[in-house]
Amino acid sequence: MAKKVVASLRTQTGKDFAKVIRMVKSKKTGAYAFKEKIMPNDEVKDYLSKK
Numbered sequence: 001m002a003k004k005v006v007a008s009l010r011t012q013t014g015k016d017f018a019k020v021i022r023m024v025k026s027k028k029t030g031a032y033a034f035k036e037k038i039m040p041n042d043e044v045k046d047y048l049s050k051k
Contacts, residue, residue, distance in 0.1 A: 018044050 022035045039047060 016040055020044055020047060022048065 017038055018041050020037050020039060022037070023032050024035050025032050037047070
């Protein structure tokens with residue numbers, strides 16, 4: 001499924017979006033998990049600066 005997402009981002013309108021992968025630590029177990037999200041380029045800095 002990831003291949004389809006990446007392929008769809010290569011279209012002309014897809015240049016306005018980015019796939020953001022963020023590492024999040026679980027409070028319960030202490031293990032790390034990765035969260036993936038597709039968002040407009042202008043929202044990426046705000047998303048990554050949040051905790």
